Amino acid sequence: MRTEDQLGVSCRGVRKQFGSGDARVEALRGVDFETRVGELSFLVGPSGCGKTTLISIIAGLLDRTDGELLVLGTRLDDLSPRDRILFRRRNLGFIFQQFNLLPALTAAENVAVPLIAAGMNRRRATDQSKALLAELGLADRVDFLPATLSGGQQQRVAIARALIHEPRVVVCDEPTAALDHRSGEAVMQLLAAHAVQPGRTVIVVTHDSRVFHYAHSIAHMDDGRIVNVTRPNDTSSTTTDHPSELQEHYA
Amino acid sequence: MNFVALRMLTGDRAKYFGLVFAIAFCTFLLENQTSIFANIMRRTASQILDVTDAEVWVMDPQTEYWDQTKALEDTDLVRVRGVRGVQWAVRLFKGNPVARTLDGNFDVSYLIGIDDATLAGAPRHMVLGSWERLREPDSVVVDQAGYLLLFPGKPLALGGTLEMNDHRVSIVGISDALPLFASLPIMHTRYSEAVNFLGRERTQLSFIIARPDPGLTPQELTARIHEATGLRARTTEEFMWDCIKYYIQHTGIPVNFGITIGVAIIVGAVVAGQTFYLFTIDNLKQFGALKAIGVTNWRLVGMILLQAFTAGALGFALGTGLAATFFEIMLRQLATRHTVLMWQSVALTAGCILFVVSVASLLSIRRVLVLEPAAVFRA
Numbered sequence: 001m002r003t004e005d006q007l008g009v010s011c012r013g014v015r016k017q018f019g020s021g022d023a024r025v026e027a028l029r030g031v032d033f034e035t036r037v038g039e040l041s042f043l044v045g046p047s048g049c050g051k052t053t054l055i056s057i058i059a060g061l062l063d064r065t066d067g068e069l070l071v072l073g074t075r076l077d078d079l080s081p082r083d084r085i086l087f088r089r090r091n092l093g094f095i096f097q098q099f100n101l102l103p104a105l106t107a108a109e110n111v112a113v114p115l116i117a118a119g120m121n122r123r124r125a126t127d128q129s130k131a132l133l134a135e136l137g138l139a140d141r142v143d144f145l146p147a148t149l150s151g152g153q154q155q156r157v158a159i160a161r162a163l164i165h166e167p168r169v170v171v172c173d174e175p176t177a178a179l180d181h182r183s184g185e186a187v188m189q190l191l192a193a194h195a196v197q198p199g200r201t202v203i204v205v206t207h208d209s210r211v212f213h214y215a216h217s218i219a220h221m222d223d224g225r226i227v228n229v230t231r232p233n234d235t236s237s238t239t240t241d242h243p244s245e246l247q248e249h250y251a
Numbered sequence: 252m253n254f255v256a257l258r259m260l261t262g263d264r265a266k267y268f269g270l271v272f273a274i275a276f277c278t279f280l281l282e283n284q285t286s287i288f289a290n291i292m293r294r295t296a297s298q299i300l301d302v303t304d305a306e307v308w309v310m311d312p313q314t315e316y317w318d319q320t321k322a323l324e325d326t327d328l329v330r331v332r333g334v335r336g337v338q339w340a341v342r343l344f345k346g347n348p349v350a351r352t353l354d355g356n357f358d359v360s361y362l363i364g365i366d367d368a369t370l371a372g373a374p375r376h377m378v379l380g381s382w383e384r385l386r387e388p389d390s391v392v393v394d395q396a397g398y399l400l401l402f403p404g405k406p407l408a409l410g411g412t413l414e415m416n417d418h419r420v421s422i423v424g425i426s427d428a429l430p431l432f433a434s435l436p437i438m439h440t441r442y443s444e445a446v447n448f449l450g451r452e453r454t455q456l457s458f459i460i461a462r463p464d465p466g467l468t469p470q471e472l473t474a475r476i477h478e479a480t481g482l483r484a485r486t487t488e489e490f491m492w493d494c495i496k497y498y499i500q501h502t503g504i505p506v507n508f509g510i511t512i513g514v515a516i517i518v519g520a521v522v523a524g525q526t527f528y529l530f531t532i533d534n535l536k537q538f539g540a541l542k543a544i545g546v547t548n549w550r551l552v553g554m555i556l557l558q559a560f561t562a563g564a565l566g567f568a569l570g571t572g573l574a575a576t577f578f579e580i581m582l583r584q585l586a587t588r589h590t591v592l593m594w595q596s597v598a599l600t601a602g603c604i605l606f607v608v609s610v611a612s613l614l615s616i617r618r619v620l621v622l623e624p625a626a627v628f629r630a
Contacts, residue, residue: 088543096627104259
């Protein structure tokens with residue numbers, strides 16, 4: 001039996017509808033999903049199955065229509081809009097498919113943004129971000145603008161930005177989709193090495209079956225539901241899927 | 252987050268300069284047109300403002316402005332002098348004789364006849380010579396621009412001769428009179444000479460200029476004169492505005508300038524507003540990312556306002572600098588002398604730019620506030 005403090009995220013019967021009447025679309029149809037702290041959880045499935053909607057709800061960026069959601073044991077519904085923003089600022093880190101770095105800021109300044117948004121002095125925040133970028137192998141790129149960095153380097157900057165304030169939940173949306181295989185592999189290695197830590201849960205939405213072997217658990221979504229959860233490296237797992245079979249399926 | 256906002260603003264140089272120059276252009280056009288309009292209107296009252304000795308003007312009740320006068324009776328001067336509170340009152344003549352030079356040049360001129368005894372109403376800003384020499388027989392003081400119209404290419408000099416209504420008159424001074432609405436020479440002479448230079452009519456007295464006793468305001472004196480004589484009495488300031496209002500109401504000048512000013516506001520608002528709005532739309536994904544990261548809506552509103560008002564302030568400063576340069580050049584030209592950038596135009600333009608920038612900011616803020624932060628997950 002898992003206790004609540006072992007769970008990073010817990011969804012029970014989460015539903016989400018967009019529009020109304022004939023234009024109503026049910027994006028999530030009762031999702032049960034949970035992630036454990038200290039683990040890298042993958043959320044996989046075909047396009048349009050509701051993955052992005054689910055992580056948007058988990059991140060508190062979108063309201064659900066029904067169901068129960070706990071993030072780090074906190075019911076986001078109980079928080080005021082302002083407290084929800086503060087909760088997100090303090091506890092969540094984001095890595096986007098298109099990086100979403102601010103083009104006018106240097107790599108170090110981009111990484112420092114979450115700290116500055118939280119009220120830290122700009123110089124101190126930039127010093128911290130430079131140290132983290134150095135850890136991620138970008139010591140010589142701290143003063144470069146995003147446009148002058150390769151895709152892999154930009155994603156590393158985005159990872160640093162997601163981790164700089166030491167969040168307890170990191171949400172990654174297709175972090176390797178815009179990268180070639182080698183860069184994608186490097187990004188996943190960095191995520192596995194730096195993002196996965198005790199007390200932190202990392203959720204990765206991906207189509208990229210070549211990186212499935214990094215996952216501690218893989219939740220398969222289809223048509224707005226979680227249809228299967230596998231734990232590839234868990235010998236006691238009751239599921240039968242194996243990473244190689246999954247790779248074939250998603251290839 | 253202010254540095255983030257400013258770096259976002261200046262990051263795309265083309266859009267940044269486009270925005271600043273749009274506001275600068277709007278500023279320049281507004282300051283330029285409103286100032287030129289105000290300067291032209293002020294010229295309609297130049298002769299009134301040139302008379303620095305008097306504070307009160309008395310005229311026939313049917314006289315509306317400087318150029319349209321109905322002559323007073325000579326006895327009216329005595330009646331005005333008899334009003335309690337009048338320290339002194341003297342005659343002032345205005346006419347438009349033709350002045351000819353010995354070379355054959357000629358021009359219609361503005362001839363001001365001032366009181367023979369006191370020379371009250373004489374031009375006080377002289378370029379050459381002295382207004383006191385008007386006491387000499389057949390003498391006039393000509394303004395600098397008028398001199399150059401009558402004696403083109405010749406250096407300013409005293410002693411030149413003019414012929415007016417078969418009278419030969421000598422130039423004893425060159426004044427720096429304020430420019431007129433029409434570019435005509437302005438001449439000052441004594442009242443008794445002026446009526447001869449124009450040709451005798453039954454009544455010649457255009458205006459009576461007066462000064463109140465110490466302790467009495469010009470407004471109080473004008474009220475007393477009107478009550479005692481039935482004549483129209485105005486303070487210098489009131490008479491100046493009478494002239495300006497006359498031209499505003501009876502000419503197409505304000506319509507022409509109004510159209511230009513309106514176009515400047517509309518073009519400036521549309522170009523600057525649209526450029527800033529598009530700038531925000533282009534950065535919507537970045538604002539979404541900041542929202543997702545946990546930047547509050549208030550902080551984002553502050554960032555957008557900072558961007559808008561920084562661009563607005565820079566554009567306004569640049570435009571005002573251009574307008575100031577323009578008027579500095581105008582000031583050095585004879586035809587446009589005394590044309591200045593008026594502080595009222597700068598203040599009015601600042602208000603317009605503030606309005607334009609505020610509207611553009613509000614539209615942009617609305618887009619950012621309604622933006623769902625979840626939009627950043629959409630590729």
